[in-house]
Amino acid sequence: MNIDAIRAAEQRLKGHVRRTPLLCSPNLDAIAGCRVFVKAECLQHTGSFKYRGALSAISALDADARKRGIIAFSSGNHAQGIALAARQFDAPAVIIMPQDAPSTKIENTRTLGAEIVLYDRVGGEDRDAIGAELSAKRNLTLIKPFDNAQVIAGQGTAGLEIAAQAQARGIDDADVIVCCGGGGFASGIALALEADAPGFRVRPAEPAGFDDMARSLKAGARLHNAQTSGSLCDAIITPTPGVLTFPILQRLAGPGLVVSDEEALHAMALAFAHLKVVAEPGGAVALASALFHTSEIDADTVIVTISGGNVDADVFQMALKRCGDSA
Template identity: 45%
Template sequence: MTEARDAMPDPAMDDAALPGFADVAAAARRIEGAAHRTPVLTSRTADAMTGASLFFKAENLQRGGAFKFRGAYNAISALPEEIRRRGVIAFSSGNHAQAIALASRLLDVPAVIVMPEDAPAVKVEATRGYGAEVVSYDRYTQDREALGREIAQARGLTLIPPYDHREVIAGQGTLAMELIAETGPLDMLVACLGGGGQLAGCALAAAELSPGIAVYGVEPEAGDDGRRSFHEGRIVTIPVPRTIADGAQTTYLGRLTFPIIREKVTDIVTVSDAELVDTMRFFAARMKLVVEPTGCLAAAAVLHGRLDVRGKRVGIVISGGNVDIGTFARLAAPAA
């Protein structure tokens, strides 16, 4: 059963609340020296497979192991000092959790993270290792947003959601700024899609820096709320999807991310879990990279022909590399 949400932002917001390219540029200045300028990688094998020139933005090599550090650091550093001192809270399946925990440690801000009980152990351990308090919940029976708001109110903390936040979106857009600065104009940009922070931020930057570019989002087949929302013109809510792409187990797009995606994105496609596993194997065998299933979304769509990229210059976001070693070894092992 799906549920339609109002496609417009909350009545308390107006168009001025939506971030623009100026916010992405400001985020780039804030995170400079804190976030890594991750490499842009190429693969002759991938180019030959697709008939295109592919440029992989390796955010699996970002601090905290994922692109999420950009938005987290930007959001916390933009807070007034007196607000920072009280602390922040976030809810996340893992990468936003680690990013908020690490950014909080660097900025000397107390942090509480609401994480699902079945989050990958490596992500939970890293979050605690960065000094954050972890509060567990059942993702299939509990509402993480309600829990986060409840704790925020009780403790006087500032809630920083994983994607539906002006400064988070702007921070994620900095990865596209860096990519295009290195590659020059691109014909296409393919980004991973969960709640839409990465896709919305990248679309803002790409539209400004590479006019005429086609921007695509990619989500798991089991969690196609973004594709449905894009084509139906309203935010569609789905049950928590069962997919190995744990970072994309979101159930609806954000009220800030959806309007940006609807205006600036060309289309949204999906890939199967089997295609994600195959792409993990490709990265491990051919490019010597450890990439988590969610981090493979954009590449899987290109390498498995879900998008026609022949003859084009294509930017592809590798969004993260936080995966349990045992899980990685099991999934990346050659098929029998």
Template identity: 50%
Template sequence: MGLIDQKLLPTAADVDGAAARLKGVAVRTPLINAPVLDERLGARVFLKAEILQRTGSFKFRGAYNRVSQIPADKRSAGVVAYSSGNHAQGVAAAAKLLGMRATIVMPNDAPKAKIARTRGYGAEVVLYDRAGGEDRVSIADRLVKEHGATMVPPFDDPMIIAGQGTIGIEIAEDLDRLGLKPDIVVVGVSGGGLAAGISLGIKSRAPAARLFTAEPEDFDDTLRSFLRGERVANDKATGTICDALMSNTPGEWTFPINKELIGQGISASDEEVGAAVRYAFMELKLVVEPGGAIGLAALLAGKLDNVVDIRGKTVVAILSGGNVDVEMFAKLIAG
């Protein structure tokens, strides 16, 4: 695919439409404020707890918004998706709710809990070896042709982006009820669907808000793409505890939105992410997977200090998922 026609990109109106579609289906997750975190960072800090979303991550929102719009005459052929785990579960759960078959292509080194839960929603799981260079998109394309199914990509789709954007609407509305506006919003990014959606939802209601993407070190393709003004790729396919944040390059649909509405990013090391997972559990009593803790990790590590003064500001970070293997979680919280 070449350059995306700007007129085809999703808008705030598409996010509003997704919110209506998801009402009563997706969980309206809480926006949590913890005094201990406020004191540590010198700001009013809120955490959007997508760890409490259906399937344990934000991915259900975009998946349901996309799958629910498949025409009735195409539903019998089912859906195909590729994912390291959270999108897999989101698509599997959405398909089950809508009475559709789902086939999910997943890496064989994905967390066992994510593979098991995807199968638990009734999906067929096809494993591939990403470390060995197998291409998940090619595998998924083949399955689509074999079954006549509909592809549901993890992030690079207008309806997926719009579904994730409902998080931004909820953040703005919940803060408004407190008489607040978001000054700074930190969003974890891989392919960029969550960031693109949230930026549309937030900016339509709080245009002065500044958004930042957060990524693992050595997997900061979005940050480097911002600096270059064009999409660049990571050198590595694996090698971070943030298994949900290893997409190779920003999406064709997501990057134009993120470049325009965000345009700035930060990163955190695996050690800093592990510390954030531990902090969330010990201090906030929350279970967060490494990829879901990247925004919190960047805040706790002071990664914004050289970019913006957060003191006295209203700051939001997204806890995007809580699907972590027991063994990994035990290791991280032990320190």
């Protein structure tokens, strides 16, 4: 993985991905006590940054591999990105999804034309084993949600945009807080910023109880989470940091930040109130870090990602009901 791969992905994605805005609000600045800018990837196609990596990976395959079909596993955002990108290349797509994934994500993925295979992650079913069996049986190409070089390259295109948008605003020094599961988004952005905005530092943000990246960075080795479910932030729950992503973040990232589900819900309400955007819980953890963990942030300027906005209506209503009065 290097900047050349990210720039090559940028060329393949040109005309397909949206250049999402960098938003700001004086009210959010006041809460955080510093300047806060929000990279709104919730406005990307399929409602999350995952479309970047999916299109990058599928567009890099040869025609025969695309014709045979794609397989992926995801709780929903990678699933939707793969489904749309596969449809655009007229490639069959099989998506392995946990049966407790948000219904919005399952239905959106199905609507985009993918075949869905549900598994019981709470009961301990192994998605990797299911994927390996289906891949072998149907000769499908597996595109992992973060441990794939072309996926990381695609996610890194968001980092190129952040660097250019920040430069246009005269920003040359900032912490860039990125919602983090396995680390594909954070590592891609970190590589892009290393080249185009060397004064910026990436910091991964995760939900409490699923902070494997933060703990791994501190320990200097890949650690596992004790559980695989139990947070509203389903989009960024992973067992352990990626084999490809961890070394990148170990070299380039600052300490990880960890927020509660309640803080993520509060950040969702604040994003809606002050930016007029819809975030899902996992997509709001970076903003929650900037707003509620200011003592852990030294930078005068913070850039955060809202990585996704695919939230079920009841969860969004819960965020507004719990936190709306303080927004």
